[in-house]
Amino acid sequence: MDDMHHLTSALEEHYKVAVDWKGSLFCGVKLTWDYINRHVTTNMPGYIGEALTKYQHPKPTVPQHSPYKSTTIHYGAKVQRVEEDKSPPLTPDQIKRVQQIVGTLLYYGRAVDSTLLTALSAIAARQSNGTQAVAEACHQLLDYVATHPNAGIRYHACDMILAVHTDASYLSELGGKSRAAGHFYLTNKNDEDFNNGAILTLSSIIKHVMSSASEAELAALYYGCKQAAPIRITLEEMGHPQPSPTPVTTDNITAQGLTMGTMTPKASKSNDQRFNWLKCRNAQRQFRYLWRKGILNRADYTSKHHPARHHQNVRPFYVFDSNELPTQ
Secondary structure: OHHHHHHHHHHHOOOOOOOOOOOOEEOOEEEEEEOOOOEEEEEOOOHHHHHHHHOOOOOOOOOOOOOOOOOOOOOOOOOOOOOOOOOOEOOHHHHHHHHHHHHHHHHHHHHOOHHHHHHHHHHHOOHHHOEHHHHHHHHHHHHHHHHOOOEEEEEEOOOOEEEEEEEEEEEEEOOOEEEEEEEEEEEOOOOOOOOOOEEEEEEEEOOOOOOOHHHHHHHHHHHHHHHHHHHHHHHHHOOOOOOOOEEEEEOOHHHHHHHHOOOOOOOOHHHHHHHHHHHHHHHOOOEEEEEOOHHHOOOOHHHOOOOHHHHHHHHHHHOEEOOOOOOO
16 A cells, blocks of 8 residues: 555656546546456446447447458358459548548457457558448448447456467458467466456458468467467566466467477478477477367457357357446
């Protein structure tokens, strides 16, 4: 308590300071604590309502349960390629509106609603040369947040052990690009099935063109571990020692086999940097690469654009929807 008073008095010498001893608000995020059940729920009440008013977006007449148009399935094709966008270009003012919508929802998505991140990433990659299809994607995204306006994340007390799931989708974006995804959460020791809110969600278009699905999965594994390395250090410096190594899950047996040394690579020059970095961290016992089938991979959700039914089925696993959280 003395340290807290010293901190506030030092800050008050130069700034106007408001002190919240209940810890109910942080950077616009509301924290609802339940000490009996040992969890905290974060949400941003009113944020989406203000955003819809700002962009003069009416409430949809039909509920929208998908934040982005799902990829059309071409039955019989080995690679599900994305159809090229041939719609007319937007005006500079319309492009600016798209950029504003992405900026407004990006903070909300990173803070409390990770289900938006894949759609936001896809729109942001196309916003500088926006077309009518991009504007329609923004409209669908606003319909989605209007349908689900009060998302949040629930964090349960645990042993603070970092766990990571990574996944990739091959050639799932325009321009022949693939997507890498990662789900980072804190769990209990030796409990892989513990469901906790994500402390970080990765959904990023891979910069380079991948030559195979296995290479895309290896890139996703690399992206995930690069993000996990500083998180491990942060947790340890906060007083939460991490087991060595940190479990990292992938659903591609080739990516796991190459990094664990159970497979011998051939003609892998194009991904040597990622491949050797992952092998090095495995040899240092910083990471341990595990294989689990795709249905159990928590990063699968943010690796691609799903149909509305899938979003409805899995959304409760990732976010907590409630308009009636208990008052503090």
